[in-house]
Amino acid sequence: xxxxxxxxxxxxxxxxxxxxxxxxxxxxxxxxxxxxxxxxxxxxxxxxxxxxxxxxxxxxxxxxxxxxxxxxxxxxxxxxxxxxxxxxxxxxxxxxxxxxxxxxxxxxxxxxxxxxxxxxxxxxxxxxxxxxxxxxxxxxxxxxxxxxxxxxxxxxxxxxxxxxxxxxx
Numbered sequence: 519x520x521x522x523x524x525x526x527x528x529x530x531x532x533x534x535x536x537x538x539x540x541x542x543x544x545x546x547x548x549x550x551x552x553x554x555x556x557x558x559x560x561x562x563x564x565x566x567x568x569x570x571x572x573x574x575x576x577x578x579x580x581x582x583x584x585x586x587x588x589x590x591x592x593x594x595x596x597x598x599x600x601x602x603x604x605x606x607x608x609x610x611x612x613x614x615x616x617x618x619x620x621x622x623x624x625x626x627x628x629x630x631x632x633x634x635x636x637x638x639x640x641x642x643x644x645x646x647x648x649x650x651x652x653x654x655x656x657x658x659x660x661x662x663x664x665x666x667x668x669x670x671x672x673x674x675x676x677x678x679x680x681x682x683x684x685x686x687x
Contacts, residue, residue: 531603538596545589552585553578573641580637584630588659591622608680613673620667627652627660 519527556578557571564570579586598615606612631652639649652660 528603528605531599535596535599535603538592538599541592542589542596545585545592549582549585549589552582556581577638577641580634580641583634584626584656584659587622587626587629591619591626594619594622608673608677610674610677613670613677616666616670616673620663620670622663623666624660624663627656627658627663630656631660 553575556574560570560574564574594615598612598619601607601609601612601615632648632650635649635651639646
């Protein structure tokens, strides 16, 4: 690879870092919308009952948790791309970051498909046990987490091979 190619690659990684942080910001706005929608609906009808407002805030957080977890995964990618733009590609830290993003995506899918429906059902005083409501999006996000976890295992092996090769030079 020429110096020009290396520089272009690093600039691309820098641009991906910026894009990932933009995604985190957009997801943060989305979360504030989810929570604000729940709290706003109660704010005007609760006559200042702080317990109802607090409960509405928690309902908003429960509904927004998949988005929060995806935002954390996007932040992991921002950190990963930043390290790659500094030339740190095959490192153990990047493997940990990929694994963390995988857990976040899998968690977001599980939260959307099981935890959120169950908690919302229980909050509504409808105790029917665990509620499973895996839509296409929840299932896809969870499966992306599984695939990314598999990729982190491959990346971990690549880091080990690189370390072994670096030992010979």
